[in-house]
Structures are given as C-alpha cells and as structure tokens.
Amino acid sequence: MSHRIGVIGGDGIGPEVTAEALKVLDATGVAYERVDYDLGAHRYLQDGTVLPDEVMDEWRTLDALLLGAVGDPAPGQSAPAGLVERGILLRMRFELDQYINLRPFRVGGKVDFEVIRENTEGTYAGEGGFLRKDTPHEIATQGSVNTRMGVERCVRYAFNKAAGTERKHLTLVHKKNVLTFAGDLWQRVFDEVSAEYPQISTGYDHIDAACIHFVERPERYDVIVTDNLFGDILTDLGGAVAGGVGFAASANLNPARTGPSMFEPVHGTAPDIAGQNKANPLAAIISAGLMLEFLGETEAADKVAKVTADPTRFSGSTTEIGDQVVAEVTAI
Numbered sequence: 001m002s003h004r005i006g007v008i009g010g011d012g013i014g015p016e017v018t019a020e021a022l023k024v025l026d027a028t029g030v031a032y033e034r035v036d037y038d039l040g041a042h043r044y045l046q047d048g049t050v051l052p053d054e055v056m057d058e059w060r061t062l063d064a065l066l067l068g069a070v071g072d073p074a075p076g077q078s079a080p081a082g083l084v085e086r087g088i089l090l091r092m093r094f095e096l097d098q099y100i101n102l103r104p105f106r107v108g109g110k111v112d113f114e115v116i117r118e119n120t121e122g123t124y125a126g127e128g129g130f131l132r133k134d135t136p137h138e139i140a141t142q143g144s145v146n147t148r149m150g151v152e153r154c155v156r157y158a159f160n161k162a163a164g165t166e167r168k169h170l171t172l173v174h175k176k177n178v179l180t181f182a183g184d185l186w187q188r189v190f191d192e193v194s195a196e197y198p199q200i201s202t203g204y205d206h207i208d209a210a211c212i213h214f215v216e217r218p219e220r221y222d223v224i225v226t227d228n229l230f231g232d233i234l235t236d237l238g239g240a241v242a243g244g245v246g247f248a249a250s251a252n253l254n255p256a257r258t259g260p261s262m263f264e265p266v267h268g269t270a271p272d273i274a275g276q277n278k279a280n281p282l283a284a285i286i287s288a289g290l291m292l293e294f295l296g297e298t299e300a301a302d303k304v305a306k307v308t309a310d311p312t313r314f315s316g317s318t319t320e321i322g323d324q325v326v327a328e329v330t331a332i
C-alpha cells in the first residue's frame, strides 16, 4: 500500500533539509506518493497566500505531512511576526488535532529521553486580547486553556509511551507552585491516570528545576509530559543538551488518526545559512523516520533509527550527510 505524503519544504533551510529526508525515505524502499505544497513566508511575500482552506481540506485526505520549517526565508526578508507560524503550523496542529508533540532526544545512549508536549491548548490556544489598546491604560491578557479532555488524552498517551520503555518512568513537568489552577488540573489528571499504570514509576519537577536537570543530569529522565509552552521551551533546551538543535526531531501526532500527523525538525528556518548547503539535515531525517514508524513501516523506521542512533557522528555538508545516511540505510 502506498502512502500519500504531503511535503511542505517551507522557508530558509526547510527545503534543503527536507530534500535529504526524502532521499532517505526513498532509500528505505517504502512506496509513497508525494504531494508538494509551496507554502511559507516566501509564498506569502509573493502573493499573500498563507494556507488556503482547499489545501487544508486536501491535507485531511493524506496519510502524513512532512514539513521543513516556516518563517523568515532570508536575512531582511520577513512576513509579519508569527503570521505563517500561526497560520500554517499552529493551524495545522489545531485543525488536524495533532494533540501530541513527541520530541525524542537520543545521542548514542548518552542522552536518552523524550518529551511529550501537549500540542493544542495552553497559552497557544489564543485566548486573551487587548483592552484600551494603544492608550496608556492598555491591558493585554493571554490565558492558558487547559481542558480536562485535552490534558487527559495527553497524559494517557504519555503513560502508554512510558509503558513501552525500559525504565518505565514518567515525569510531569509544570509550575504548579505558581500556576495553581492549570498545574492542579495537570497533577490531578496525572495521578488519576497513574493509578491505572502501577508498573510505571512517576515523578514531578517544576519547569525551572527541570531546566537545571536537563543540563546537569539528563539521565534523571525517561519520558516527560508537559504543557504546550513549557514543552516548547524545554525541547529547545533538550536539543541543546543532546548535541544541538540540528539533531532534534519531532512528530505532531493525531493518535486517534482522524487526520494526518505531521513530522518536522524542531529547528527553524535559519535564514543566515539558507541556500549554502550547510544546514544539518539529521533532524529532518530523524523526523521522517518517526513518520515511517507512525505509518506502520516498522522495518524501514528501524533502519533509519539504527543509522541515526548517534546522529553526532555525521559531518559534512547538508547533501553529504544525506548521502552518508542513504548509503548506510541501503547497506542494512
């Protein structure tokens, strides 16, 4: 069975790293049909297009989406701040109900943990607004939306994930000492679901403490579950402690499979090095491996995971690294 995969290279280094990910996908021999979408800030600057509704409808019929990065395409070139990030990336996550953002961090056994970030709620939900804008008495509020349903489905996913690891340890990361409403709901739901998983040991860390542990003792962690904004920040740090954000992959999953899941590197468009064959394609390649796994292409996914188990051992230009991975995947 051939998978229909939507490809959004996007802006900056996005298309370059995505090309390498597709090369690796081809090398696995998995049959797929590729549907390309020319979207991103460069497209917005060309003709004002962000994400047409028809494209969104078409995406619903696909099996998966592979994305490079969207945002500033080149130094000095930018769409209004956050326009394409919210208009493409966040819209996709929300409307396709990709409620899990799975970000694994692995460097050849030295660093090995994964963050499960809630991907549809929290401060990202867009609740808030201005009062008396542009006056000295202006007020800006930005709420955090936490539904029991949204928290529970994320926490459940995390317990299931932890059930499949060797250490079977799950840590909730929040800031419940200060965020007493949202944090309380997260902890209560976490404890309730925990009762169903007696084989999983659990822990809790405040987000600020977790940042220290990430740097000083990442081995403390196996699986982490956290909210949208904490997860966003913590996974950039995760990338930094696991060899660099150039290795950090992510899967935006709709585990209920009511729509396609989306796979993308954690990094952005890196306009300063765009078009120079310098960007590290490993995050995009590992993301494509996560896609294969989610599509049930276990054998192909295992090959990519094996070759990229220690991504820090590769060096060279974007295309050279892609070629090395292709050669090793083909040789298995």
Ligand code: IPM
Pocket: 085, 086, 089, 090, 232, 266
């Ligand atoms: C990420 C990115 C996005 C986010 C931005 C581009 C909206 O930083 O995927 O981590 O904040 O989720």
Ligand code: MN
Pocket: 232, 233, 236
């Ligand atoms: Mn981020």
